[in-house]
Amino acid sequence: MAKILLKNLKKVFKGNVVAVNNVNMTIEEGIVTSILGPSGCGKTTTMRLIAGFEMPTDGEIYFDGQDVSNLGPFERKVGMVFQLPILYDDLSIQENISMPLLLSKKSQSEISKKVEEMCDFFDISTNLLRRKARGLDVAERQKVSLAHTFISNKNVYLLDEPLSNLDPRDRIEIRSKIKRYQNEAKKTIIYVTHDQTEAMSLAQKIAVMKLGVILHYDQTETVYNYPQNSFVGWFLGNPGMNFIEGVQWDASQGKLQAGHLQLEFNTSKNGGKDHKEVILGIRPENIEVSVFPKQGYFEAQSDFIEPIGNRIIIHLVSMKIKMKAKIEKIKEINKGFKVWVKFPPDRILLFDPKNGDKIFP
Amino acid sequence: MMKKEKGQLNRVLVYIAITILCFLFVFPIYWMVITTFKLRTETIIFPQIYFPQNPNLDSYRHVFTTTQFPLYFKNTVIAGVFGTLIGLLFGVPAAYGASRFNFKGKNDIMFLILSTRFLPPITAVLPLYILYRNYRLIDSILGLCLIYAAISIPLTSWVLKTYFDEIPKELEESYMLDGHSRLKTFIKIVMPLSAPGIVSVSLLSIVGAWGEFLFALVLTSTQSAKTIPVGVAELSGDIGILWQEICVFGVFALVPVVIFMIAIQRHLIRGLTMGALK
């Protein structure tokens, strides 16, 4: 395992396309770090730079203090799993999984034991071991790819959207297998994805990237609950954070004016003394909704209802303000219904309208 | 050796190899061109003169006054271009049919078409001469067009079939679902997207006709239908071999092809822009 340091990393492609723009990051050993962001944000390029498939235009990469710029992927001892499973079709599953150990000094029985261990972790039935890899469905193939990659000891494992080509059901199943494996093995894994549920489920730390820049890099709960940028708040969460623009913040009074709504907000520390225009952010699951009028709640209408498991996402409108709330399934609520809504003050976050950076708390 | 240095050495070796190859290809052409500017005596003396002292246009004047060059040029162009067009007329639908539809004996028919190219031309020459004589096609441009069309059809249909195979069926399906007929779909979707393919086979076909000698020689007897290659052959007769005139023919034969190639090079290199499908 190795601690990885990215220093002033920059990658520019032909035509002046800056894919990775001055990235500085330390990746801890023994945990899953996710690089998360929309298509084109630079996450795959960053990963390829770490692996050694691309040369940086500027900056360095260190594995345990050693500059690896001159080393290729094999010399860096990097394990990779790609979006599409890469297997040797004509070899058996057993041979595919044990391949990385062929050059090691391990005995046949040791290798067999390791293969069985991997099969157990990734739920590959031992009956399949003798079968040729060709003909398996894509989910099985990806499980074999994972077993193949994790069976050997590498400095870091890079997983590039490994589940995005799978059925939703297979995705959840294999995701929990990876999680279970990591709980035991505690390897250094970098997980690149655009799917925030995958990132949050698997990673202890998340780096959210946009247009080649890291917007927020921290523990998962922190990035989720206290995003440093409105984009991060929007990107994480199912659905993402709600934003209301043009909100007037009177810090000294502890009041927020959002259009026609006057909202309670705490002043106590670091509020400052001035009047500012801010963007108000609040997560859908933190919004309180009541079917009866209540003290401190404001009126809104439900515009669209999306069932999700045993809860619903209710699209609300109050005058011109739109938001989504995630609440328990209430059978009485229908489209066009009137409800009463409250934003608990301790769940409100404020962002700077100019650049989206968080200004409070 | 560090990776960087090894890379540089490789690159130098590659450049040297490319330079040698370029030289081998370009030198004969250079020789041909300068021969046209030499005096007749300069052409045949030994050691060779690599650069004429007094370049002159005598040979050009000679060709245009004493030979039927302009006529031959016209004939070659017409036979090549129209022959290719007729070839496309048959080859393109054949390729489309082979690519999009499945019918009994398809593979056999396609192989049959291809097999005509296996035939050594010399074996076909005599029967064709008799056939042409019966249909009064001897000594006619039409006759040459037909033979060049026949030669180009196997190439056209096979190469274009693979081009059409590369165009996703969904594009046509989608266009037809928009409400257009299959014919319109072919014209607006398939043809533009296979333009590079169509252009390359046309080029190969025209260039092939341009330099084709055997059939042109046998199937033409008077000046009216002769082509440039035949004309060149006429220039080596009793008097001796008129090298300069041959080279002038050569230069004029080469120039249009070069211009054409430069003009359509963009098409060939661009390839298919399949950016619409992920």
Added chain:
Amino acid sequence: MSAKIESNSSLIFRNVNKSMRNEKILNNINLELESGKFYCLLGPVGAGKTTLLKVIAGLEEIDPGGQINYGDQDFDQMSLWERNVAMVYQNFVLYPHFNVFENIASPLRARNLSKTEISTKVQSISEMLRIDKLLNKRPKELSGGEMQRVAIARALAKEADIYLFDEILVNLDYKIREEMRPELRKITHGQNRMVIFSTSDPVDVLSMGDKVIVMDAGEILQFGNVNEVYEYPINIRVGKYFGYPEMNILKAFITDEKNQIQVDIGTQKQFLKKATSKEYNGSYFIGVRPEDVKMVKQDQMDFVQNDEFLFLKAIGVVSEVIGSDTVISTTVEKQAFTLFHPGIHIVEPDEKVEVMVSKDELLIYNSENGEIIGRGI
């Protein structure tokens, strides 16, 4: 020229089969679909969903003996450019050599509309899909989400009676998928159009569909209102495909004991109050949706005697915290069992926990053929 048909027509499938190389891709499809409804076609990969859509569009033919009618028109007699059907593909299929404007205008040109009419319509459709600034661009200059909108705009331009969407969200980023769902719903809503949206993601169905058609191996397993099918999946396969996370299936032995029902799951025995008139005797499969499972809190421990709930002792395998929810994987008597907990609660591997499900939410299935016996015990 596409024929304009009475827009209140029904699309009727009768004995529709399709075989290809001795494999039955569509098996005895009988359906009646109405205008104005948003149908979701749900099933795993290879279920035959794409083939069903292609057969409606006319891109594939059905075996003789079957019939597809729309209103009073026999689709068999119509070539694909005559049917009033529009289709949007999973991989967009934009014409690479046309710009966005021309892509969208294509169906309008087929109808021989005037230049101004075409221009106005393209403008309004592209505004609705927020791509009006991209009209001059070529497909290769667009992002995935933009390409998808152009493909949808082109389908809408056809002003067809039937819209077919073939897994169109699959190639899009997670966030874009999230945004597109309510948008798609809004765009097709209230225009008396029939939409058939094929997907393998149950979330799409739950958030967008009026009715769902569940398919597997070329057959229709169940067809009905989304809520009804979700509450009452008539066989185990429907339950499994229509759930996120997937429905849990437990093997159980259930017998009648006077006024009670004895439920044995492995070594765990308990008694539940009998509520229905159904009689149980033998082995069954019990379906439990992960979101219906609740963690038994410490102060609810005396609940354990309650015969309205099925209690299970589970052993933790892994917990995944996703934002403010947790997906907890466990095993119950060595059978996999997942809970979807609306809050953050981590169950450590090998930790013993107690969970409960209301007996009204249990789905009982026949252990031999997987068909439903009832909902609730």
